[in-house]
Each structure stands twice: as C-alpha cells, then as structure tokens.
Amino acid sequence: MYTISNIVEDISRGCTANNMVEDRFSYRIIFFVNKGDTGSKHYVNTVYADLRKELENIIRNHLSLNSNVVIAQTTVRKNGEIVCLQSRAYSFSLEEYFKQISGISKGRNRNIMHNRYALG
Secondary structure: OOOHHHHHHHHHHHHHHOOOOHHHOEEEEEEEEEEOOEEEEEEEEEEHHHHHHHHHHHHHHHOEOOEEEEEEEEEEEEOOEEEEOOOOOEEEEHHHHHHHHHOOOOOHHHHHHHHHHHHO
16 A cells, blocks of 8 residues: 655655756646546646645545545656656555455565465
C-alpha cells in the first residue's frame, strides 16, 4: 500500500534526476477515477509547495467504496518539453485497504516469508 509521501518522494527523485529546481515549475497531476467498468481522466495544476495538499484533495474527493483512484503521472513543462516525474502509477482503493487491515490480503513479500516458514 502506498501513501502520499511515497508519491511526493518519487516526484522529488524525478526532479533531481532531471536537474530541476522544484519551486520553479508548475506541476500537472494526472489521475484516473475508476467506478465499476468506467473510468474518467482528470488533472490538477499546482506548484511544488502544494503538491501534498493537492494529492490529499484528489484522494479525499474521489476515493469511495465504489471507486478507486490512480495517480498516473505528474508532469512539468521544461524547455518546451513535457517531463514525467513519477517512476510509476499509484493506485488507491478502499477495498484493498480494508483487506489489508483485516488481514485478508497480505503483501507479496509477506506471503513469501510466511510460505517459507510454513514449509521449513
């Protein structure tokens, strides 16, 4: 399970990799809201100082028991080109959250460790 901090850290690494001063750019967060068999694409523009707040608002305003949210990409325009800063997409689902806290779903590494001990 991922957190907002994971996304902000990933974006910061993307800024460093692209030799960027974080507070000199406008960021576009591209995300999808999926409900059942349908999904919709959205975006929010923000400055670096407000990244965490905007990510929290996206999750708070769009995540529900009937929908999940995927933070697909965060981009900036640098020298006329679009630069992608995230190394991966981040999915948020209440169903997966409830499975994890109730012990129904375990992370991949946890299952491997459990199976190793059960067989040993």
